[in-house]
Each structure stands twice: as structure tokens, then as C-alpha cells.
Amino acid sequence: MSKNTPKAIRGTQDIFGADAEAFAFVVETFERVRRLYRFRRIEMPVFEKTEVFARSLGETTDVVSKEMYSFEDRGGDSLTLRPEFTAGIARAYLTNGWQQHAPLKAATHGPLFRYERPQKGRYRQFHQIDAEIIGAVEPQADVELLAMADQLLKELGIEGVTLHLNTLGDGTSREAWRAALIEYFSAVKDQLSEDSQQRLEKNPLRILDSKDGRDKPFLADAPKIDDFLSDEARAFFKAVTDGLDAAGVKWVRAEALVRGLDYYRHTAFEFIPDEGSAAAEALGAQSTVLGGGRYDGLMESLGGPATPAVGWAAGIERLAMLVGKREIFDRAKLVIVPDTGNVEELAWYYTSQLRASGLSVEIAYSGKAKKRIDKARRTDPDAIFFVRERGHAEGNEYLRQGAHMSVIAMDELAEKVGTILGVGKIDWSR
RNA sequence: GCGAUCGUAGCUCAGUUGGUUAGAGCGCCGGUUUGUGGUACCGGAGGUCGGGGAUUCGAGCUCCCUCGGUCGCCCCA
Numbered sequence A: 001m002s003k004n005t006p007k008a009i010r011g012t013q014d015i016f017g018a019d020a021e022a023f024a025f026v027v028e029t030f031e032r033v034r035r036l037y038r039f040r041r042i043e044m045p046v047f048e049k050t051e052v053f054a055r056s057l058g059e060t061t062d063v064v065s066k067e068m069y070s071f072e073d074r075g076g077d078s079l080t081l082r083p084e085f086t087a088g089i090a091r092a093y094l095t096n097g098w099q100q101h102a103p104l105k106a107a108t109h110g111p112l113f114r115y116e117r118p119q120k121g122r123y124r125q126f127h128q129i130d131a132e133i134i135g136a137v138e139p140q141a142d143v144e145l146l147a148m149a150d151q152l153l154k155e156l157g158i159e160g161v162t163l164h165l166n167t168l169g170d171g172t173s174r175e176a177w178r179a180a181l182i183e184y185f186s187a188v189k190d191q192l193s194e195d196s197q198q199r200l201e202k203n204p205l206r207i208l209d210s211k212d213g214r215d216k217p218f219l220a221d222a223p224k225i226d227d228f229l230s231d232e233a234r235a236f237f238k239a240v241t242d243g244l245d246a247a248g249v250k251w252v253r254a255e256a257l258v259r260g261l262d263y264y265r266h267t268a269f270e271f272i273p274d275e276g277s278a279a280a281e282a283l284g285a286q287s288t289v290l291g292g293g294r295y296d297g298l299m300e301s302l303g304g305p306a307t308p309a310v311g312w313a314a315g316i317e318r319l320a321m322l323v324g325k326r327e328i329f330d331r332a333k334l335v336i337v338p339d340t341g342n343v344e345e346l347a348w349y350y351t352s353q354l355r356a357s358g359l360s361v362e363i364a365y366s367g368k369a370k371k372r373i374d375k376a377r378r379t380d381p382d383a384i385f386f387v388r389e390r391g392h393a394e395g396n397e398y399l400r401q402g403a404h405m406s407v408i409a410m411d412e413l414a415e416k417v418g419t420i421l422g423v424g425k426i427d428w429s430r
Numbered sequence B: 001g002c003g004a005u006c007g008u009a010g011c012u013c014a015g016u017u018g019g020u021u022a023g024a025g026c027g028c029c030g031g032u033u034u035g036u037g038g039u040a041c042c043g044g045a046g047g048u049c050g051g052g053g054a055u056u057c058g059a060g061c062u063c064c065c066u067c068g069g070u071c072g073c074c075c076c077a
Helices: A017-036 A050-057 A062-066 A086-095 A139-155 A171-186 A194-202 A204-209 A231-247 A278-283 A316-322 A344-356 A369-378 A410-421
Strands: A047-049 A069-072 A078-081 A104-113 A125-134 A161-167 A251-253 A265-273 A290-294 A309-315 A334-338 A361-363 A383-387 A397-401 A404-407
Touching: A017 A104, A017 A125, A017 A139, A017 A316, A047 A050, A047 A086, A050 A062, A050 A078, A050 A086, A086 A104, A086 A125, A086 A309, A125 A139, A125 A316, A139 A161, A139 A231, A139 A265, A139 A290, A139 A309, A161 A231, A171 A194, A171 A204, A194 A204, A231 A265, A265 A278, A265 A309, A278 A316, A309 A316, A334 A344, A334 A369, A344 A361, A344 A383, A369 A383
Parallel strands: A161 A251, A334 A361, A334 A383
Antiparallel strands: A047 A078, A069 A078, A104 A125, A125 A309, A161 A265, A265 A290, A290 A309, A383 A397, A397 A404
16 A cells, blocks of 8 residues: 555455345344334434534533534535434424325434444444434333334344343433432542543433442442332333333343433433343444434523433444444356356346346456466356356366366256256346 | 553565574566366465664664554543
8 A cells, every 4th residue: 555545544444245244234233123113214414403403412421522523614604524313313303394294104224423432342433323203102112113223133133132221211300310410429529530520510310320430439329310210200111111011122231321411301222232142242342333312401501391202222333233244245146257258248148138137146257267267266156157268178067066077058058047046047137 | 641562575474592585375577387278396476574763793583763553541432
């Protein structure tokens, strides 16, 4: 590589090969599952006015205060590359009159941007799948969303991941709990870690899931949200958990699970790898694979009417790390190898016929005949079809399967190929 | 933002206590051999050893800075 060549931006990735296939598998599975749950596909702009995020996430959150890619455009507006989906979707809901579709079940996926230190499973441009239900006050919305997340993970073949569930209560419950936590931790402030002393100011809920040994002695006796829940909030949470049980979604109560962003209310959840599982090993410190909750307060922060909503997002890269390597591209079903010379047009004829019939076919046309064969073999296909000059050996087409090779007649090819690939006789007439 | 660790050909890596023209395997290109066209061999191209500076007669090997990768903290998906 020349030192003249520009390098990729830090924290971005060029995904290729098995990783790219795993990425695609995650997105394709998500698309399939969201249709089962009848979530509508939406497409969103990658950037918004900065205030969309600043007002909804909270000015003091780390995301807003130091992780956003914000810039001034040529018209002088402050714009920001989306650091998450929810705020933009909420803005779109308000500005497009999507209220008429309420409750709106929406799904999308794409790149997000956050200026963070890159790490395993954490990038500056990363990708998420996202699902939201907007305009539904019912706890059943939470249940449906979580059932979808659970099924998605199952269909991705991801095991050893458990739903951790908590409630933050309604606005009043949450504030009362927060005040109690501040009071409780302030009394022992000197003994807390530096990080937690700061959290006491900015986000006291976060002290609860501190990993610092100095904080842990105080966590067990910290005030519990359950003691601050209003009757309504308690009933709501019970309806959610009852619904999950009925839907067959396994969950565990996680009293210390909180959300970093200001707009969350009631249900908060994360799917987290079980300790010691292969999934936990694969993800390193970035443990959450899918997270979300209810955000009844968000729409108002954007100047809209009070609108209940729930949603979740999952990092595609993290999910892709858990689905394992996928080599579907590397393994060709059938490779067509024309000898150099006058048979290449014939080979193209066969190839286009087979592709039009719906078969995935590779044609080797690069290099000399020997190279073509070597390359064909390396893809480990189910079959290699040699197209040769008339007069070569006994025929002009050979179909090879494994170590066995046989001469076949042209009119048998469709059937032979179909049989070897297990797709029945190929219809070339289309 | 903080800490640790790594950075040699396209890829995976060797490179002894600093010493002459930096190596291997794979891949790529060319050739020979083989042949129911999964072989073997020969040759070739490709590196200013991430970048910059310092020490030294001399640095891929030492020191400093810087840019990246990786892992952890913070935060979060």
C-alpha cells in the first residue's frame, strides 16, 4: 500500500467475506421476523437537526455532550449524524402526521454514528436494527415487542442470552426513586469510586450497575424502585411480565438495570449473554446485544403531544459476532469452466440459462484453463461443469461431481445438474 | 476522555545481545511436468520494516512523539 493512499476513518469498518455474510444474515432474518409481527418498514434520514437529539436524549448525557458528530452545513444549520434511531423516528412521527397510523409498528435498520473509543463490538459507525411501537399505552405493546426480539434471537440461532427486565416506573415514580438514590448515596459519597461520585451528579441510577469494587458494598441496601412504584406503574409492570409468561418469553428481573437516556419510563430491558456462555466470551465487554424500553416522555420533549411508545435496538455487528461464520458466498453450488478458445460463448449460454432458472452459478473465465480449474475447485462446489472444444476426449461437455466425472449429452444436462444439486430437472424454457 | 498492548511483503508470520543486498508459507503472475484436467517442480513481481524525530560509525530491533489495530474503564447497541 502506498503511503499516499488515504486510510479509513478510525472506528469505521470495511466488512467482507464471512463477516459480511453474517451481517446480511442478521438483516435478512430481522426483515423476515418483523413481517411476521407486521411491523412496517420505514426509512429515515441519516442526519437531523442537532436539537432533535439534544432535546430528546438530554443535554447532559454522554451521547449528546461528547459523542455526536455535529457540524454546520452551508446554510448555517447545526446538523448531527444520527447517534440512535428513536429520536429521529419520533420526529418523523410528529412531522409526517403518522399519528393517523397509531399505534404504529415500525422497523428500520442502518448506520449510526458515535464518537467513541473503538473497541470490540463498538465502532464509530455502527449498525442497528430497530423496532418501535408508537402510540400504544397498553403493556401488550411491550409484550409484542419483546416477543419479537426473543423470536429474532432464536431464529438467528443465538443461545445463552437472557432477557433482563426492569421497570423505571412512571415519571413520578422514577423521580422519587432517583431522589432517594441521591440521598442514599450522598451519605456515603466519600467512599464511592470517582466515577460514581460523578454519576451522583449526572445519572445516579447508573451507580447501581457499577463494576467498581468500592461501590458494591452499598448497592445491596440501596433504595429499590419497587418501593416507589405507583399502583398504576406496578400494575403495568405486572401486565408486561404476565404477558411475557403467556407468550413463552423467558425473563429475569434485573433491579439494577437502568437506561442511560432521559426519555425512558416504565419497562426497561436488555438481552444479555449468560455469564460464562460462548456469547459472553464472543462479545467481551460489550455485553448487551439488544436493549430498549418504553419512552412515554420523548414526544413531549420534541414539542409534540404526550405519546406513549416502546422500542428496542440491537447492534448488527454484535449479533453478527454471535451467529458464527457464514460461508454461503464462498461455496458455489455449480461452477462452469469453459476451456479457453471457442467455447466461451457456449459456456455463457449455459450459465445464463441456469441463472435464469434460479440457480446460483459461478463461471470461471479468468486466466488460463488450468487456473480456471484450480479456482473452481477451491470454491468446493457441488459440481463443476466443464465446457470443452468439440473433439476433445469423447464429448464436449463434462459434468463432475466430487471425484467422479462422467460424459453427458447436452440434452441430459438440465436433468443432471438438477439431480446433482437436488433441485429437480431444470426448466430451460423460461 | 483514561489505562494496557501491538503495528515487518496482498494475507499469516520469522527476523538471534542493534552490524553487510530484510526472509518463509499462502496468494498473485509466468513456465515445465502430470492427465478419467484434485500432482509436483522452477522462476518472477511485490516491503523506504505504520509515520516523524532522537541516540549511534551503524536501528526492523533502543528512546520520544504521532497515527492506527486490539483489550479493559467510562458510556452504550
